[in-house]
Amino acid sequence: MPVSRLKVALAAFAAFCASSAAHADTVTVRVDQAQILKLPDRVSTIVIGNPLIADATLQAGGILVVTGKGYGATNLLALDRQGRIVMDKTVQVARSGQSDVITVYKGIARESYSCAPDCGPRITLGDGSQFFTDALGQTTTRNGGAGAK
Numbered sequence: 654m655p656v657s658r659l660k661v662a663l664a665a666f667a668a669f670c671a672s673s674a675a676h677a678d679t680v681t682v683r684v685d686q687a688q689i690l691k692l693p694d695r696v697s698t699i700v701i702g703n704p705l706i707a708d709a710t711l712q713a714g715g716i717l718v719v720t721g722k723g724y725g726a727t728n729l730l731a732l733d734r735q736g737r738i739v740m741d742k743t744v745q746v747a748r749s750g751q752s753d754v755i756t757v758y759k760g761i762a763r764e765s766y767s768c769a770p771d772c773g774p775r776i777t778l779g780d781g782s783q784f785f786t787d788a789l790g791q792t793t794t795r796n797g798g799a800g801a802k
Contacts, residue, residue, distance in 0.1 A: 679743040680729070682707065682721040684778060686749070690717040693740055695733040703727040707744040721746035723778055749777075 682688045692715040699709050699717065706727040710718045719729065724746055731740035753769040754777070762781030766772040774788040 678741070679745050680719060681745045681747060682719055683749050684721040684724060684746055687718050687720045690719060690742075691715060692717050692731055696731040696739060697734045698732040698736075700730040700732065701727060701744075702729070706746050719744060724748065 680688055680690065692711075694715070696715065699711060701707055701709050703725070704722070706721075706723045706725045707729070708720045708722055709729060710720070712718060717731075721744075726743055726745045729740070729742045729744050730738055733739050753767055754775060755766045755768050755772060757764045757766065759781070762784065763779060764784045765775045765777035765780050767775040774784070774791070776785060776788050776792060780788075
């Protein structure tokens with residue numbers, strides 16, 4: 654193999670390894686929970702690939718709060734002022750690991766309840782649409798009433 658072809662092959666292999674290492678860095682967050690990340694210096698912009706899966710909020714001192722919004726994976730990029738990527742992570746959002754959640758199946762329709770210590774409807778992705786809509790409506794009405802004077 655000529656030296657120039659060898660150099661090109663080695664450069665391509667090094668680029669592949671560097672990009673694989675950057676994408677191998679995965680943060681796992683449970684849906685409806687948050688994870689704290691320490692950002693590298695010089696970060697000025699945060700980008701979330703799919704905000705339906707995860708959300709990020711920048712805090713003072715270079716702290717980033719990543720919240721799981723929906724199941725799946727997306728990417729999180731941190732850019733400096735020149736637009737260079739200084740951090741590239743995959744955010745994997747998984748089901749809640751809470752032991753107080755009870756799942757009830759009515760045929761193919763699923764309902765989730767939080768039982769800590771008493772059971773009540775829990776708004777959970779994947780529940781039957783009617784149960785989900787009803788539980789969300791009740792929660793929205795309750796939260797709206799809490800702010801009323």
